[in-house]
Amino acid sequence: MQNKHTTKRNEFSGEIAVIVATDENNAIGKKGNLLCHLPNDLKHFKQITEHHTVVMGRKTFESLPKGALPNRKNIVLTSQKHAEFTNCIVCHSLDEVWQHCENEDKVFFIGGEQIYRQIIDRANTLYLTRIHHTFDDADTFFPVIDPDDWTLVEEKKQDADEKHPFNYTFFTYIRNDK
Numbered sequence: 001m002q003n004k005h006t007t008k009r010n011e012f013s014g015e016i017a018v019i020v021a022t023d024e025n026n027a028i029g030k031k032g033n034l035l036c037h038l039p040n041d042l043k044h045f046k047q048i049t050e051h052h053t054v055v056m057g058r059k060t061f062e063s064l065p066k067g068a069l070p071n072r073k074n075i076v077l078t079s080q081k082h083a084e085f086t087n088c089i090v091c092h093s094l095d096e097v098w099q100h101c102e103n104e105d106k107v108f109f110i111g112g113e114q115i116y117r118q119i120i121d122r123a124n125t126l127y128l129t130r131i132h133h134t135f136d137d138a139d140t141f142f143p144v145i146d147p148d149d150w151t152l153v154e155e156k157k158q159d160a161d162e163k164h165p166f167n168y169t170f171f172t173y174i175r176n177d178k
């Protein structure tokens with residue numbers, strides 16, 4: 001049986017990038033929010049996604065403290081027919097997302113779990129921040145990826161400090177040719 005969110009493949013010819021911060025168990029969130037506050041990861045996220053299109057699920061949009069992310073085209077996925085979100089394009093399927101990305105070279109999928117699960121198999125690039133900690137109370141998770149599918153192209157270790165309670169590492173992976 002098809003999932004209600006299943007869409008056709010190959011509607012978009014540009015680069016599909018996924019960006020996420022996970023703990024050591026692939027956890028990404030708890031109670032509608034991020035696992036912890038890492039200011040340098042937010043800077044990293046901004047630096048990578050600014051001036052691009054970002055696609056997110058309705059729950060992730062609602063978790064953003066100041067609404068739509070500035071200097072980016074924000075696309076929010078929802079099944080709610082008449083939903084409107086300030087400074088966002090509302091889409092009701094991935095097919096509709098691709099229609100809004102026809103002129104884009106690169107589109108970022110920024111979460112949450114439901115969105116990552118629908119897009120990861122099509123992603124070309126994965127920006128993964130691994131927080132070197134395990135959060136017991138997490139309730140949303142990033143899908144497990146097969147390391148054979150990906151090549152690590154960049155790795156930057158970051159130490160905990162007064163603003164960052166855990167060590168973390170910025171990884172960039174590119175999907176291997178099939």
Ligand SMILES: NC(=O)c1ccc[n+]([C@@H]2O[C@H](COP(=O)([O-])OP(=O)(O)OC[C@H]3O[C@@H](n4cnc5c(N)ncnc54)[C@H](OP(=O)(O)O)[C@@H]3O)[C@@H](O)[C@H]2O)c1
Pocket residue numbers: 005006019020021022027028029030031032033034035056057058059060061063077078079080091092093094110111112113114115116118140
């Ligand atoms: N660590 C990270 O990097 C990171 C990044 C982003 C988010 N997060 C966390 O992830 C959690 C949220 O994840 P989540 O999985 O619960 O929610 P989500 O993926 O953000 O949003 C889910 C909602 O998106 C809509 N949706 C999903 N697929 C759709 C499709 N194909 N077509 C139309 N609408 C679609 C539905 O909205 P409707 O119910 O309105 O129909 C669905 O309820 C939060 O805790 C957040 O903080 C973490």
